[in-house]
Amino acid sequence: MIPASLKALIDATEGQRIVSWAGREIWVANEIWGQLAISLQGAQVLHYLPAPEDARATGEPATINSGVDDPLVAGGWLWVTPTPQEAPGAIRGGIPLCWPWFASENTADESPDRSGPMHGPARKANWQLDAVDEHEEGIEVHLSLPERLHSQLHPRAVVQANAQRLHVELITEHVGDTPIKMTAALHSYLAVDDVFACRVEGLIGARYLDKLKDFAESEQQGELGVRSGVDRIYHSNAEVTLDDGQRRMRVARQNSDSVVVWNPGDNVHPDTPPLTARRFLCIESANTRLDPVWMVPGAQHMLGTTLSLTND
Numbered sequence: 001m002i003p004a005s006l007k008a009l010i011d012a013t014e015g016q017r018i019v020s021w022a023g024r025e026i027w028v029a030n031e032i033w034g035q036l037a038i039s040l041q042g043a044q045v046l047h048y049l050p051a052p053e054d055a056r057a058t059g060e061p062a063t064i065n066s067g068v069d070d071p072l073v074a075g076g077w078l079w080v081t082p083t084p085q086e087a088p089g090a091i092r093g094g095i096p097l098c099w100p101w102f103a104s105e106n107t108a109d110e111s112p113d114r115s116g117p118m119h120g121p122a123r124k125a126n127w128q129l130d131a132v133d134e135h136e137e138g139i140e141v142h143l144s145l146p147e148r149l150h151s152q153l154h155p156r157a158v159v160q161a162n163a164q165r166l167h168v169e170l171i172t173e174h175v176g177d178t179p180i181k182m183t184a185a186l187h188s189y190l191a192v193d194d195v196f197a198c199r200v201e202g203l204i205g206a207r208y209l210d211k212l213k214d215f216a217e218s219e220q221q222g223e224l225g226v227r228s229g230v231d232r233i234y235h236s237n238a239e240v241t242l243d244d245g246q247r248r249m250r251v252a253r254q255n256s257d258s259v260v261v262w263n264p265g266d267n268v269h270p271d272t273p274p275l276t277a278r279r280f281l282c283i284e285s286a287n288t289r290l291d292p293v294w295m296v297p298g299a300q301h302m303l304g305t306t307l308s309l310t311n312d
């Protein structure tokens with residue numbers, strides 16, 4: 001579910017190209033296996049639609065009138081706001097990379113007072129496209145940061161897509177000489193029919209911190225039914241399944257013992273038309289205060305997520 005203006009650019013692409021959208025450079029692919037779009041600002045996947053299109057996306061994509069000039073079109077597994085902030089603000093939607101810290105858990109921040117930006121600086125930075133490896137069934141895209149955002153940690157991203165799944169890796173290398181405590185997240189905005197009819201399966205018995213209750217700790221009883229705004233960090237490495245009544249999406253995570261489930265409910269941000277906020281649920285593969293990563297000199301850490309559909 002992405003803005004009609006972005007979808008039109010992708011649909012008009014044969015093969016791959018870089019387009020300009022919302023003041024950013026977006027790498028897009030429209031191939032036999034499906035569609036993929038990645039903003040070079042943030043190395044942020046904005047769109048993934050495998051071919052053949054899933055049942056909901058057959059025929060003309062449905063249009064959701066969000067009350068703004070640029071409506072959202074259904075089809076695709078990710079949600080992107082139709083009213084993004086101007087660059088260098090971050091684009092809300094797709095899969096932002098939160099690095100080298102999640103939220104304000106900025107233990108890796110090098111400023112004396114650890115006052116760095118929410119979710120770290122990587123999502124606003126301009127990344128570069130290093131390589132695109134094509135094969136018959138799909139594609140693998142490599143991106144890195146030309147500028148240094150941290151004196152000792154260096155990130156790169158790998159995005160793999162084919163007709164069955166989307167896989168994103170955020171790889172951090174420690175190139176310095178002192179240990180650093182890092183957190184991070186792949187902040188996936190998953191497109192849903194109605195967030196308040198969603199069920200997230202796989203978390204029964206997991207402990208979680210409820211950010212809406214001042215980080216109070218609880219245990220998940222039964223499957224999680226989202227019926228209002230939610231902002232929780234679950235301490236779990238389990239694969240979860242998002243059921244929005246229309247499709248079931250499996251969210252697998254690699255090297256992540258924290259899964260963040262977030263939707264703002266009525267507390268929407270200025271860059272999100274209120275009605276459109278009901279069309280996403282964030283399920284984030286993360287390393288948070290519950291499972292920070294101690295990076296030692298020479299170490300490499302890969303945080304990953306894999307999205308696929310399931311009938312189970």
Ligand SMILES: O=P(O)(O)OC[C@H]1O[C@@H](O)[C@H](O)[C@@H](O)[C@@H]1O
Binds near residue numbers: 119187269284
């Ligand atoms: O508005 P931002 O900076 O993109 O953050 C969005 C949300 O991101 C989630 O990961 C956090 O758990 C929320 O607390 C936060 O509100």
